[in-house]
Amino acid sequence: MGRLITVDDLKKHYPVSRSLKEMVNGERPAVRALDGVSFELEERESIGLLGESGCGKTTTGRLILKLEEPTSGSVTVDGQPIARLKGKALKEFRKQAQLVFQNPFDALNPRLTMEQSLSEPLINAGAPKAEFSDRIAAVMKQARLPRIKEVLPKYPHQLSGGQLQRIVLARALILGPRFIVADEPVSMLDVSVRADILNLMRDIQRESSLSAIYISHDLALVRYVAKRTLVMYLGRIVEDGPTEEIVLRPQHPYTKALIAAVPVPRVDQDRGPLPIKGNVPDARRPPSGCRFHDRCPIAIARCSVEDPALLPSAPGHRVACHLVAKA
Amino acid sequence: MSRSARVAGGSIRFEGKEIAGAPPSVMQEILWRRMAFVPQSAMNALDPVYRVGKQIEEVLVHRGNYRREDVPKRIAELFEMVGLNPKRQNDYPHQFSGGMRQRVGIALALALNPALMIADEPVTALDVIVQRQVLDTLKDLQRRLNLSVIIVTHDISVVAYVCDRVVVMYAGEVVESGKVKDVLEQPVHPYTMGLTNAFPDLGRAAGTLVPIAGSPPDLRDPPPGCRFAPRCPFAEPRCAQTSPPLVTDEKGHAAACLRANEAPMLREQARDPARWAA
Numbered sequence: 001m002g003r004l005i006t007v008d009d010l011k012k013h014y015p016v017s018r019s020l021k022e023m024v025n026g027e028r029p030a031v032r033a034l035d036g037v038s039f040e041l042e043e044r045e046s047i048g049l050l051g052e053s054g055c056g057k058t059t060t061g062r063l064i065l066k067l068e069e070p071t072s073g074s075v076t077v078d079g080q081p082i083a084r085l086k087g088k089a090l091k092e093f094r095k096q097a098q099l100v101f102q103n104p105f106d107a108l109n110p111r112l113t114m115e116q117s118l119s120e121p122l123i124n125a126g127a128p129k130a131e132f133s134d135r136i137a138a139v140m141k142q143a144r145l146p147r148i149k150e151v152l153p154k155y156p157h158q159l160s161g162g163q164l165q166r167i168v169l170a171r172a173l174i175l176g177p178r179f180i181v182a183d184e185p186v187s188m189l190d191v192s193v194r195a196d197i198l199n200l201m202r203d204i205q206r207e208s209s210l211s212a213i214y215i216s217h218d219l220a221l222v223r224y225v226a227k228r229t230l231v232m233y234l235g236r237i238v239e240d241g242p243t244e245e246i247v248l249r250p251q252h253p254y255t256k257a258l259i260a261a262v263p264v265p266r267v268d269q270d271r272g273p274l275p276i277k278g279n280v281p282d283a284r285r286p287p288s289g290c291r292f293h294d295r296c297p298i299a300i301a302r303c304s305v306e307d308p309a310l311l312p313s314a315p316g317h318r319v320a321c322h323l324v325a326k327a
Numbered sequence: 328m329s330r331s332a333r334v335a336g337g338s339i340r341f342e343g344k345e346i347a348g349a350p351p352s353v354m355q356e357i358l359w360r361r362m363a364f365v366p367q368s369a370m371n372a373l374d375p376v377y378r379v380g381k382q383i384e385e386v387l388v389h390r391g392n393y394r395r396e397d398v399p400k401r402i403a404e405l406f407e408m409v410g411l412n413p414k415r416q417n418d419y420p421h422q423f424s425g426g427m428r429q430r431v432g433i434a435l436a437l438a439l440n441p442a443l444m445i446a447d448e449p450v451t452a453l454d455v456i457v458q459r460q461v462l463d464t465l466k467d468l469q470r471r472l473n474l475s476v477i478i479v480t481h482d483i484s485v486v487a488y489v490c491d492r493v494v495v496m497y498a499g500e501v502v503e504s505g506k507v508k509d510v511l512e513q514p515v516h517p518y519t520m521g522l523t524n525a526f527p528d529l530g531r532a533a534g535t536l537v538p539i540a541g542s543p544p545d546l547r548d549p550p551p552g553c554r555f556a557p558r559c560p561f562a563e564p565r566c567a568q569t570s571p572p573l574v575t576d577e578k579g580h581a582a583a584c585l586r587a588n589e590a591p592m593l594r595e596q597a598r599d600p601a602r603w604a605a
Contacts, residue, residue, distance in 0.1 A: 052454040053425070160542050190481050195525040195536035217454045220527035224536060247529060261459040263484030265526040267508045271488075274459055279424070 003079075004179060004211050005041040005064060010034055010073035012059050016284060031283045033059045035235035036073070038310075041179070046205055046212040048222030048243060050258065051232035054280050057215045060232070061181040064213065065097050066090075078178075095125055098172040100182035104164035104189075108156045114167055115152040121174050135174060142207075143170040144200055162193035166200070173204070179211035186221060198224045220262050223247055231255045234283060234291040237310055241317035251319040253296050290322065298323060342442070359390045363436035365429075365446040372432060373420040379431050380416030383438055391439045405434040410464050426457035430464065437468070447479045462489055483526050487511060495519050498543050498554040501573060505580035515582035515590040517559045520597040537600045553585065560602045561586060561593050 013030035022029055034056040041047060049057040062068045064075050066082045075082050077093065085093050101107035108117050118136045127135070140148050143166040156164060165185070172180050185201070186194040202225055205212060216222050222229055222243065229246050231239040231254065239252040250256045257276035275297045281287055287294050293303040302322055310320040339347040342361060346353065358364075366372040374382060383402050387393040393401060403413035409430040420428060429449060436444050449465065450458040466489055469476050478490060486493050486507055494504040495516065503516040514520045521539040541558040544550050550557050556566040566585055575581040586593060596602055 052456060162542065191483065191522060192525040192539040194538075195527075196538035198536055199538065219455075220529040223529070223533055224527060244533065247533075258455060259529065261455040262529045263455070263458065263482070263488060264528055264530050265483040265487055265511065265523060266528065266530070267487050267511060274456065274463070276456060279426075279457075 002043050003040055004043045004045070004077065006074075006076040007037060007039050007041075007060070007064065008074050008076070010037045010060065010063060010075065011071045012056075012063060012068065013071045029284050032235050032286060033283060034063070034070075035286070037232075037235070037237055038073075039230060039237065039240060041211055041213065043178075044205075044209050044211055045228065046214065046226045048214045048216060048219075048226035048229040049232060050216060050219055050222055050229050052217055052258075052280055054234070054283060055232040056235040057232050058183055061099075061183055061213060061215050065099055065181055066093065067099075091125075095175045096178040098175070098177040098180045100172045100180055100185050101168055102184040102187060104161055104168045105156070107168050108164060110156050113153050113155055114159070117167065118152075118171055118174060121171060125175050139170045139174045140166075142173060142204060143167070144203075145170065160193075161189050162196055165189060165193075165197050169197075169200070169204075173210075177210065179213065181213045181215070183215045184217075185214070187216070187218075194221075201225050218262060219243075219247060219259060231258065234280065234286050236291060236320065237318075238292065238320045239318070240310065241314075241319075245314075245317060251313055251317070251324045252292075252321050253298055253323075254292050257295075257297075290320070359386055359441065360439045361441050362443045362445070363439070363441040365432045365436045365444065365449060367447040368452050373428060375420050378417050378419055379423070383416070383431075383435055386435060386438045401438070402434075405437060408437065408468065409434045410460075424457075425453050426461055429453065429461050433461075433465065433468070437472070437474075440472070441474075443475045443477065445477045445479065448481070449478060450485060451480070451482065465489060483511065483522060495522070498549060499546055500554060501581075501583065502555065503580075503582045504573075505578070509578060509580045513580075513590070514594065515580065515587050516555075516584045517561050517586075517593060517597065518555045519582075520594060521558075521603065524597065524600075524603065535600050537603045540603060553583070560597070 012034040013032050015028060015030045018027065018029060037056065037060060049060055051057050063070050066085065069083065077097070082093060115136065118139070119132055122132055122135060137148055145151060145163065145166050151159070151163065182201070186197050189197060198221065201212070204210065212225070214222055214226050219229070226243050229241065229243040230237050231246070231252065233254050239246065239250070239255045246255060247259065250259050253275070257274060260275055277295045281294065287304070289304040289306050290296070290299070290308050293299040296303065300323070306322065308320045308322050310318045311326050313319045313324050313326060334348045337347060338345055341357065346357065373379060380402050383405065384398045387398050387401055388395060402416045406413040406416060411427060411430050411434065423431060450461050453461060462485065465476065468474060478485060480486065490507050492505065493507045493510050495502050495510065495518065497518050503510055503514065503519045510519060511523060514523060524537040525539060527536060539558055544554055544557065550567070552567040552569055553559070553571050556562040559566065563586070569585060571583040571585045573581050573583040574587060
């Protein structure tokens with residue numbers, strides 16, 4: 001296995017309008033959506049980016065796909081910094097990096113048939129017309145879409161959510177990408193369809209050499225598709241480790257809170273209070289020191305002053321917390 | 328309900344009154360005052376051009392006969408009840424986060440002290456931590472205000488966390504109902520067994536999620552007999568002919584399945600993913 005993606009000290013700040021006072025003081029306020037994120041993705045590896053709204057997980061995905069440019073830091077794919085990609089090389093990169101959309105009901109053009117929607121990427125990539133029907137049939141098989149002939153002439157409103165999400169997935173796979181970024185790929189689907197799509201994504205990864213980044217707020221779902229999970233909070237990674245290890249032995253207090261909040265389908269008599277206080281703070285003014293300290297149930301004085309680094313706590317496991325023993 | 332739809336039969340009694348097909352004048356007395364609704368994703372249900380306080384005021388004044396001078400106090404009360412800062416009643420919906428807007432939706436529903444609150448997918452679009460916070464608020468209010476609550480959801484974990492009883496529906500019919508503990512731990516209907524199989528459980532080993540093959544039937548032309556039969560791994564020829572009646576046992580656990588008496592054995596077999604393969 002080789003290294004596929006390297007993310008190095010990635011930052012993305014969105015400027016916001018300034019108050020008069022801020023102008024006078026020469027301040028440039030910004031939403032720090034992403035504030036120094038580094039990690040690597042190996043070939044054939046699947047990782048989950050886990051966190052609440054506003055933690056920077058979607059921004060990370062968009063920067064890796066070069067849908068946006070970072071404020072600083074870099075993303076390297078296959079040894080090539082993607083910031084410099086232009087022209088032909090950029091077009092090649094677009095084939096290799098694909099996005100799976102969250103809401104299958106919005107992701108497909110309502111005026112295009114399934115066949116047209118699936119042909120679009122092929123047209124954009126300049127594939128020969130003669131190959132279209134074979135490639136569409138092959139990718140539909142990969143996405144386990146039965147009755148190809150019946151489905152292809154249909155419009156989005158004629159299909160179910162599960163079928164649409166398979167088409168969305170098929171469309172992402174049709175150019176044979178090296179990796180996909182899937183942003184909450186099942187959050188809009190019903191429970192039984194959800195299971196179906198998660199199983200499908202797991203199978204597709206087993207069968208192909210695809211790498212995948214799954215973005216979600218629900219660890220119970222990430223667990224089914226990602227071997228490794230990065231937990232994010234306010235633009236930073238707070239924990240990074242094997243998913244099963246994170247489920248069973250979470251280290252960071254924020255990860256513990258996330259796990260305590262995940263709903264379980266059982267009549268649990270005593271789930272105890274949630275080990276977290278308040279709401280996610282304003283990303284324009286993140287708290288000093290550890291960004292989680294004001295919500296943390298175990299914070300000490302040091303936490304509000306000193307920003308903890310993401311350090312190994314065990315082999316293959318990194319945690320950013322002053323109170324977790326270092327390896 | 329859409330205007331083109333009608334109540335084709337049956338009855339709904341609310342506080343002793345028949346309300347199925349009741350004229351708007353009767354419903355106006357009941358809606359908001361005795362029975363209130365929290366729509367799915369309250370974020371889209373609030374009017375973006377009015378301050379949220381103004382929207383609650385409308386209900387208080389026009390439906391609740393509140394005097395305008397009493398309104399701010401009541402809104403402050405409601406905001407505190409659902410865990411919002413009362414100062415924020417002058418904000419617009421876009422200034423709130425998803426979880427907060429859901430709280431505003433609940434405050435709005437509770438404005439006139441109803442006896443029943445119906446909440447449609449109250450936490451579906453929210454992050455897990457916010458979900459839990461909103462559900463805790465709901466549970467707490469339900470207890471404190473002696474409120475009856477109906478939660479409409481596809482999420483078994485929400486039912487498990489908040490509800491006392493559950494009614495499982497499939498293709499326009501009740502297939503199973505009873506105490507949440509009984510229904511989730513000892514489901515009788517194969518559809519309920521399938522749903523529990525398909526739901527991830529972080530507290531248990533990562534097994535395989537087992538989907539229910541196929542999709543719900545076209546309700547213009549529902550299948551004869553049991554409507555779940557075409558997708559049911561345990562269907563027998565008779566299931567496609569006879570509509571199963573809803574039979575209630577002595578514990579109040581009801582199910583509509585011709586093979587209900589074999590439930591313990593079917594539950595055993597339902598654990599095997601191969602059973603559910605398409």
